[in-house]
Amino acid sequence: MLRKEIRTFFRVLIAGLVLPAYVQAESAPQEADAARELLTEAVEYYQENGDKALAVFSRQGPFVKDDLYVYVVNTNGIMLASGGPSVMLTGRDIYNAVDDDLKKKFEDALSLPESDTIHEGEYPWSSWNTAGREITKHVYYQRVEDKIFVVGYYQPRASSEDALKLLDTAVEAVRADPRETFKAVNALDPRFYKDDLYVFVVELENNRFVAHGSNLRLVGRDFSQLTDITGKPFGKEAVDKIAKSDTAEFNYQWKHPISGDVESKHAYARKVDDYLVVVGYYQPGKAAAE
Template sequence: MMLRNWMLLVLLWTGVGVGGAYAQAEDDGAQARALLTEAVDYYKENGDKALAVFSRQGRFVKDDLYVFAINTNGIMLASGGPSVMLIGRDIMNSIDDELKPKFQQALSQPENGEILEADYPWGSWNTGGRKITKHVYFQRVGDTVLAVGYYQPRASSEQALQLLETAAEAVSSNARETFNAINALDPRFYQDDLYVFVVELDSQRFVAHGSNLRLVGRDFGALADRVGKPFGQEALDKIATTEMVEFDYQWKHPITGDTEHKHAYARKVGNYLVAVGYYQPNNGDGAQASAE
């Protein structure tokens, strides 16, 4: 049941080609708002006849952005994305209980001519089950709520440090339980494109990885990126003499699939190196990392 609900939720809010939308998130914010404004004007002029237009490929589907419409009773009326299969269905029967209050709040907003905004964590078949923050613009017209959403920009260095602190405390409290949670994509240990990985210092091998389970058991010290930088050994050498280190390398982004520059922070927690890194796409070389 939970898997079915998750897949329906994916279809409701995610579009085709999440990588492209994520990579251009800043531009998509302005484009999403503009597309919603265009859709609202069209709906006001054409009424319910506009719903069929929103559900077809055309002027209201622009790259990864599309319009969808839900009435205030929760019935999907139109969609230019994968959620077209939910047209005519009550979305409240297709989402998890923890998300229902957010939908109900959005659908209960009064009609005041304003564009409202909300953030939601949504999964995608392109992200291996991880949820990504999606920013949605929406406006009510009569009993219909029109919306357009896009994926948020990459996480920041501050967010990476916060996640590292959370992970370090968890490893210190119960290492094995934390490793299992990281490997199972527990949402406590990833945020958008951030994720935790842990290396046992004695063996120098990964014991947990929040993006690529194939690396668990691999020798971290033997890793080199596409340009040949032995970043794994560099990090191990640094952590041998201090409790907190930083290092840089080229690595595959977990959402876009592109190889980008990554800056990582790591802490020594007992016999483990616990690390979180954030991506800096303007510094990437576009190549594929050799460890993938």
């Protein structure tokens, strides 16, 4: 069991170190600046205090700030410190617990020369504040001696572009094999959700949900009868619109899957045979359009 947990953790660690940096710092400048600042502070503290600093990084202290924390891995594959959930792996040889095909990627990532350069990457990860969902974590990391220091922040809000990309994926899957796609969506297959985005599908013959990537209790319910917290009959609006066109957009107020707050949501819908496939993104601070 522990070996499986280590392998899962290491896969996302590798992804963070070797993925290209699709920088989204513009959408979260405060988090990005804070993460880079904490990384710089950690590196400077280590350079001043040596290995004694590692114990400090693993404590709830100055190097744990809200959702930001430091973790450190050495070039031998040992987790040396963590101020977050991965603290359970401190002292573990995670390198020898991974598949052989991942070891080469690990070696490539750690072959970076020691320098003042701060690198960037992204990977999916979950925390105690993400309601069990894996959401995008943007990380900054730097090599010092034989150690990699890492700090990252979560990006739980996806964009309209992300919503349309996920909709494309879902539409193709429903067109190819609807029943298997419904099972995958209902099983929270990561192909069908990203951050706070998720897919839902309605069978137009009876207007009932056949798949929902966030709330399984809606499966089987009549979508056309749904109203939001303001009383807006958004389900009927969507069904009426898709009856006139193969695509539609609509707005409503709905609970955010991570924060639990009710927010404005803009949804994109497409008709695939006898199904309505929908993905929407959240717009905090905005009122849903009539």
